[in-house]
Amino acid sequence: MSPVLEVERLEVSFGDVHAVRGLSYTVRPGEVLGIVGESGSGKSVAAAAVMGLLPPGARASGSVRLHGRQLLGAPERELRAVRGRTVSMVFQDPLSALTPVYRVGDQIAEAVRVHQKVSREQALAKAVDLLDLVGIPDPRGRALAFPHEFSGGMRQRVVIAMAIANDPDVIICDEPTTALDVTVQAQVLEVLKTAQRATGAAIVMITHDLGVVAGFADRVLVMYAGRPVEVGDVDDVYYRTRMPYTVGLLGSVPRVDAGGRRALVPIDGHPPAPAARPPGCPFAPRCPMRIEACEDREPPLFEVGAGHQAACIRWDEVRPWAAGDGAVRPWAAGDGAVRPWAAGDGAVRPWAHDDGAVRPSAGGGGGDGPGWPVVRGARRVLEVDGLVKHYPVRKGAIFKRRVGTVHAVAGVSFDIREGETLGLVGESGSGKTTALTQILELAEPQEGRVVVLGRDTARLTREQRAAIRRDMQVVFQDPLAALDPRMTIYDILAEPLRTHPRAPLRAHGGRAPGARVAELLDLVGLDPSHAARYPQDFSGGQRQRIGIARALALEPRLLVLDEPVSALDVSIRAGVINLLDSLRTRLGLSYLFVAHDLAVVRYLADRVAVMYLGRIAEIGRVEAVYGTPAHPYTQALLSAIPLPDPVRERARERTLLDGDLPDPADPPSGCRFRTRCPKFAGVLTGAERSLCVDTEPEIRTLGEDQGAACHYAEKLAVV
Amino acid sequence: MTLSEEELAEERTGPGPARAAPPSRLRVVTGRFFASRQGRLGFAVLAVLVALACAGPLFSPWAYTDKDFLAFLRPPSAAHWFGTSQTGADVYAMTLRGMRRSLLVGLLAALVSTALAALVGAFAGYFLGWTDRVLSRLTDLLLVLPAFLILAIMSPLFGAGQWPLFVLMLALFLWMVTSKITRGMTISLKQREFVQAARYMGVPPMKIIFSHVLPNLSSLLIVDATLNVSAAILTETSLSYFGFGIQPPDVSLGTLIADGSRTAVYAPWTFWFAAGLLVITVLAVNLVGDALRDAFDPTARRSR
Numbered sequence A: 001m002s003p004v005l006e007v008e009r010l011e012v013s014f015g016d017v018h019a020v021r022g023l024s025y026t027v028r029p030g031e032v033l034g035i036v037g038e039s040g041s042g043k044s045v046a047a048a049a050v051m052g053l054l055p056p057g058a059r060a061s062g063s064v065r066l067h068g069r070q071l072l073g074a075p076e077r078e079l080r081a082v083r084g085r086t087v088s089m090v091f092q093d094p095l096s097a098l099t100p101v102y103r104v105g106d107q108i109a110e111a112v113r114v115h116q117k118v119s120r121e122q123a124l125a126k127a128v129d130l131l132d133l134v135g136i137p138d139p140r141g142r143a144l145a146f147p148h149e150f151s152g153g154m155r156q157r158v159v160i161a162m163a164i165a166n167d168p169d170v171i172i173c174d175e176p177t178t179a180l181d182v183t184v185q186a187q188v189l190e191v192l193k194t195a196q197r198a199t200g201a202a203i204v205m206i207t208h209d210l211g212v213v214a215g216f217a218d219r220v221l222v223m224y225a226g227r228p229v230e231v232g233d234v235d236d237v238y239y240r241t242r243m244p245y246t247v248g249l250l251g252s253v254p255r256v257d258a259g260g261r262r263a264l265v266p267i268d269g270h271p272p273a274p275a276a277r278p279p280g281c282p283f284a285p286r287c288p289m290r291i292e293a294c295e296d297r298e299p300p301l302f303e304v305g306a307g308h309q310a311a312c313i314r315w316d317e318v319r320p321w322a323a324g325d326g327a328v329r330p331w332a333a334g335d336g337a338v339r340p341w342a343a344g345d346g347a348v349r350p351w352a353h354d355d356g357a358v359r360p361s362a363g364g365g366g367g368d369g370p371g372w373p374v375v376r377g378a379r380r381v382l383e384v385d386g387l388v389k390h391y392p393v394r395k396g397a398i399f400k401r402r403v404g405t406v407h408a409v410a411g412v413s414f415d416i417r418e419g420e421t422l423g424l425v426g427e428s429g430s431g432k433t434t435a436l437t438q439i440l441e442l443a444e445p446q447e448g449r450v451v452v453l454g455r456d457t458a459r460l461t462r463e464q465r466a467a468i469r470r471d472m473q474v475v476f477q478d479p480l481a482a483l484d485p486r487m488t489i490y491d492i493l494a495e496p497l498r499t500h501p502r503a504p505l506r507a508h509g510g511r512a513p514g515a516r517v518a519e520l521l522d523l524v525g526l527d528p529s530h531a532a533r534y535p536q537d538f539s540g541g542q543r544q545r546i547g548i549a550r551a552l553a554l555e556p557r558l559l560v561l562d563e564p565v566s567a568l569d570v571s572i573r574a575g576v577i578n579l580l581d582s583l584r585t586r587l588g589l590s591y592l593f594v595a596h597d598l599a600v601v602r603y604l605a606d607r608v609a610v611m612y613l614g615r616i617a618e619i620g621r622v623e624a625v626y627g628t629p630a631h632p633y634t635q636a637l638l639s640a641i642p643l644p645d646p647v648r649e650r651a652r653e654r655t656l657l658d659g660d661l662p663d664p665a666d667p668p669s670g671c672r673f674r675t676r677c678p679k680f681a682g683v684l685t686g687a688e689r690s691l692c693v694d695t696e697p698e699i700r701t702l703g704e705d706q707g708a709a710c711h712y713a714e715k716l717a718v719v
Numbered sequence B: 001m002t003l004s005e006e007e008l009a010e011e012r013t014g015p016g017p018a019r020a021a022p023p024s025r026l027r028v029v030t031g032r033f034f035a036s037r038q039g040r041l042g043f044a045v046l047a048v049l050v051a052l053a054c055a056g057p058l059f060s061p062w063a064y065t066d067k068d069f070l071a072f073l074r075p076p077s078a079a080h081w082f083g084t085s086q087t088g089a090d091v092y093a094m095t096l097r098g099m100r101r102s103l104l105v106g107l108l109a110a111l112v113s114t115a116l117a118a119l120v121g122a123f124a125g126y127f128l129g130w131t132d133r134v135l136s137r138l139t140d141l142l143l144v145l146p147a148f149l150i151l152a153i154m155s156p157l158f159g160a161g162q163w164p165l166f167v168l169m170l171a172l173f174l175w176m177v178t179s180k181i182t183r184g185m186t187i188s189l190k191q192r193e194f195v196q197a198a199r200y201m202g203v204p205p206m207k208i209i210f211s212h213v214l215p216n217l218s219s220l221l222i223v224d225a226t227l228n229v230s231a232a233i234l235t236e237t238s239l240s241y242f243g244f245g246i247q248p249p250d251v252s253l254g255t256l257i258a259d260g261s262r263t264a265v266y267a268p269w270t271f272w273f274a275a276g277l278l279v280i281t282v283l284a285v286n287l288v289g290d291a292l293r294d295a296f297d298p299t300a301r302r303s304r
């Protein structure tokens, strides 16, 4: 079959900055090509160049041929005829792709009528058909709705419906699921597959998520510093990796499956800025296999197998992650440098014993039940009991009437013992952030009790509150937003020390802030001589390290981590996760770790609490909850997470959830999950269902340290 | 970066020798201010002007109150460096005296009004609630009062030696608009995570306002202060022109320009020295303001 889209030696530059350098690929009809890269790798710019949507000021050269017709440099009129008809695009942000003031049905019909000579009525009928195809319930009625009346996932479905309206031959998807929750991502990927089947189109899937590509793509192209560095079939790239960067990426992704506790191996450093690329192999400064020849010139793409190319001069020595023993794995041996995490600390993790708590090692993992007695520490650093937070919903511009109440947190209970890490996970709207804020505010909750470090927040004196503020510290999600842009790193790190001048620092009492600041920077792996710089002089991962250093300045006992790695690139994320892990062990910290990413939580947490619509659905030891989740929601959540493992990913059975999160102002009666519960919909009999409808399930204990809020909870391995 | 490095750090007998000068914001900003040419130039000019205003009269045989009845309206000469006025007063002595007043009035009024704007706006925006209601009412009230009229009515009070009161009154009518802007920006800053971070760290609210909110508004405040210097000097000038403001026998650049403008055509020295110094002063203040703003703003291009 001849390819539909051929890109050859595509170059895009903005002034002197070369964003894309020599990108070539072809896509055949019905094929899915995944383009993987971190931010700044040039993957999105390349897609824009193919569509002829580059911003003014960008120069593109090379060739982009669609069915043999040259697109690059073609007149705008010709491009417009192609765009939306033969090639269409799905963007990350569906809201910006839809016009807010038109009904979605009209917008899709419009897209049809631009390229096809059909009547208005026919176009509208087609629009309704398309909405039905992408799984929008009640398509006839919803076609009359406006974009803002849809949820994020539904909007992305509408965009996909629009993208396939004219039976395109190529659909370019630029991070189509990045902004979505994982269960919604699973739905949207499913819709994309349906859409592809219906149209037979080729798909170019641009993403940073190796899991999404593993299950979805036929071939993969890995981009680094504006160039393709490895191209091949999914299986070749994942299992017969020939480029150290790809190996590094695969090794640094936290995984939710049983291998989840293996040590993550971060890639040192960060991607080079487009203006300051090294002369030779762009990956050389970070590559553990670098030799002198690497720096001579940029390695071309070597043919390393059938349809498999890699840009590395030592490709025949590179071994993939999963390769058998004896192989040279770049991160394990390589250049002889000591790389502590790759050594074999994966199975046995040293725990802090100094607090007297007995902590089991987390080796083994797996689903067949823990083989050790679970003993939790005696002292509680945080206790949340029946926490409730609701907000009034008001309507009206002048006279704000109270029209309802949003129960953001509706009775949540958990505790954290000394030295323990609790992961609080949930999708957007689950109430995890509200719960977190309630704890951090140290104010009396509307209902329930919050006890921090042995003190009830409802009855705090000034001194006690100050003492808690000293012993409980926070790391925020977005490191740039959480660091005052007008302060030097020195001032940022000295601030907590100045705020609590008499803090009894266990190891460092009575020293000048200067010494402590240098020590903190050292501790998080930054150069102490950079203290005079400002936050924006650092890269994302480094900034997050500064955020962590600030939180550690006073040697707290409890660290609250609010999505600490979700704003970071994959290769940098692993380093921060490892840092958090080692700090906990070394400093005897307890973590409350709030995240939406279950894979990261699996790596860091001892226990996990899964939230849904303001309540905890399941709570327990990580091994138990991940190995044999009992609540239908946890099961669906875990099964929705893509694994960076093509064979397993293809073989997996997904439990897809229907629809969207219900309105938190009007939650369903009885079990809050029942509107979307696959068990409720498929397995239960009518009599059993009435229990779900009438009675809100409380958390029931199911074996050692695992509990689920479901009347019919049953353990089931899903990953 | 890695555990080995951390352990290495532990093995050292503590962190390296504490550096003598910790790189705190004050030091960095000062360094960056003097690293820019604008900053150096503006600062030097201002320093010269201040020195001139303070020490200049010492070198002249004439005091600003003296009258030379042998020389009316004479051009600059060896005896009278800047010439004399219609009444025989020495223009050099008067100009320097006037500049001293104007500098004091302008700089002080600008500082006071900007400080007032920053404080009232930041407190109203940070604490909201009743603090905000009281402060906002006050701001609105002052905004509707006819400033010029009130200053004119109060002018008898600004007699000899009462210039500080004048400065205060001047400042009182300059701060309201900036304060409203500051309030709005504070409200949005308060939502930013770094302010939340400081709150959760236990930093007291006052300290948050001074170390996080105000520095992040520094661009606005510095620009405002520079504009206010000009505004204060010019307001004083126009008040003096109508005979309010600085009262004789005291002089200011404003009164001098007012007087000199009448004879400017045929005796330019009575006007141009005062006017020129006013322009130079305002320019220098603007240079310093620009450099200071860039020094505070870490994103500004570093001009070395």
Ligand code: SF4
Pocket: A243, A244, A245, A281, A282, A283, A284, A285, A287, A288, A289, A290, A291, A294, A299, A311, A312, A313, A314, A315
């Ligand atoms: S060419 Fe050299 S530096 Fe580049 S990836 Fe291969 S071994 Fe590493």
Ligand code: SF4
Pocket: A631, A632, A633, A671, A672, A673, A674, A677, A678, A679, A680, A692, A697, A709, A710, A711, A712, A713
């Ligand atoms: S209680 Fe019923 S509806 Fe709720 S999760 Fe269990 S089975 Fe599903």
